[in-house]
Amino acid sequence: MSDQKTAPEKISSFGATMTSNVNEALQDAQPAMNRMGHRVKDELHNLSESGKDVYADAMRKLEKEAHHVRVTTEHLIQQSPLNAVLIAAGTGALAALAVSWFMRSRQP
16 A cells, blocks of 8 residues: 555645644744843833933933023022113013014914
8 A cells, every 4th residue: 555645634744744843943932032022121121211310310400400590580680670671671572572473474
């Protein structure tokens, strides 16, 4: 008797072999994939922490700059109140002019 397989049997055997090979490859790759996943997770955590640090530093610098501007403005007002009033009036007038111009440009 000959040991020849029919086409469907050959296909079935080939499919079983392929499935076995793929499962074996997946099992071999699983530890490496787990290590890679942990590495990516750690890097994302580190990136998140460094982002928080950068944000906190920027906020401290902004608060320091705002405090400096406030102190400088207070000093200017105390040293020359008339100039401060004139600057405030001029700024208000320019803002009103800009708003008026903007509102007129939007009308058809």
